[in-house]
Amino acid sequence: MLDLFEETLQPDITWIDHWLSPGAAFAAFAKLMDEVAWQQDEMNTPAGKMPFPRLTSWQGDPNAEYVYSGIRNVPKPWTPTVAMLKGQAEITANANFNSVLINRYRTGMDSMGWHSDKERELGDQPTIASVSLGGTRTFDFRHKKTRLTHTLRLTNGSLLVMRGRTQLDWAHRVPKEPKTQGERINLTFRWIHVREGE
């Protein structure tokens, strides 16, 4: 039955352009470049360890631990600009967040491959608020069964809220765009369910 309604399939999202004014967005971008402890993490591939094609940092409440590449990680404490954006995102998304993954795309050759945010700690139907700052990048959704795709352009100061079945039914990515100039920072605010007694 699914394919009869293919053209109406939509991820459960809200995208707000100009969520921050251009001035506020560029000010936040400049502060984050400075205050975030950027890391160059590595992934395991059949060819050995490779650097991720982006810089990353996790911040959050001290108990909001997450498992990433099989390793249990404690997030770094909230820095002022990240805490300010978290408060604003919580109001707009009408949700609470205790953790954020911050990604820095240094050029159009930095990227994030197809994935969905489905770590066990997030639960089945997480609300995730994604703030974009700096250069505009393409963001693709692909339906897991039909392969139908939807494309957004995530602009400076925009907010994308993903909720409901979005992570269950859709994958998403930020593809490489060799012609794109300009750095971009993205923050995905999440709620990590704390595992008691482990």
Ligand SMILES: O=C(O)CCC(=O)C(=O)O
């Ligand atoms: O950079 C983006 O817009 C997406 C980041 C993302 O998907 C993630 O952090 O899981």
Ligand SMILES: [Mn+2]
């Ligand atoms: Mn994601």
